[in-house]
Amino acid sequence: MTDALVRHARPEDLDRVAALAAEHAAYEKAAPPPPDLAARLHRLLFETTAPRLRCLVAELPDTTLAGYATCAPELSTWSATEYLHMDCLYLTEHSRGHGLGPLLVTAIRTEARALGLTEIQWQTPTWNEGAIRFYDRLGATPKPKLRYSLPTD
Template structure:
């Protein structure tokens, strides 16, 4: 897998990205994504003049997509600055441990620099010890918080 590459997702990748997102949700013991995830992602990634979401994919030499990372610019009120929020980073079970994670993170870091942003933030479940070790090895720091969600209606 050392010849794998990371690139921006293309419209024809979105069915596979949706499959990977479903695997990711199952891995994190979350509800599955909606069945129309691929067209929803298309709207966020390719329809607006300035995309709201960015998606990077890890592509193996045989063109199989083995993982993805998504990110979007966000704002920190406390710092009055923008940062890049990495919403998802996922690799298939067979792709883990082969250097693809660092490639995806490097691509997200490059995306932040391209956008003129100086920081990336993300979260991972507290039980995901493999991810925590990976992020620690990268030199990332963590803050204890809980994530909440509330329906708008």
Template structure:
């Protein structure tokens, strides 16, 4: 993965998450939820992420982290393979992409997306899909600059009894 051009060499990088990163990833996920005005993650997120990322021979979830020298982890992206009935094919769903306030615009967002793209290619998947709230105009401009195309849909959730 390449370094951003507007930061000193070696001061920032994107890499795969390691088990010791998970407490900080859980903190970033809580910041992400607050940013999106969503319910915060339930306690124990780092343990649940550990199971999804490292607990099986074929992990269900992938996580990449943005790291700034002298600051630590400042962002993350998560993704997992999903299915499209209409396409009759798998794609990589980017569930989260988040950089802390004050660390956006440094070139790490494109690096996180590139890490997800590389993961899709490694899995033989030809498409990445994700969503963002319609009010998140900064993210929409960012995704448009990447050349992504938007699909207008509304996302619903339905709790189960499990």
């Protein structure tokens, strides 16, 4: 799979990205995304003059999308700097271990540099030992924290 291409998602990719996101949610034992996820992603990625969200896809030589990564600039109060938050990185089970993960991370790093950002941050479930080994091999440093969510209603 080293002939895979990592590129920015296009509008016609969003149904597949939404399907991959649903696989990702199931893999992480999370609630499924909303049924209109592709339309929501379209609004975030393509219907604004300054999109906050970026989506990269791993495309195989046969044009199948085998995975995706999303990211958005965020702020750190403690360092008073911006960083790139990698919200998702997912590859189909069949596509793991073939070098696509490093390609996606390299593309995320390129995205950060293009935005003038010097750091990328992300999280992964503590039980996801495969992802933890992958991130450790990249030279990433874990920062243990619990993530909370609170509805506004």
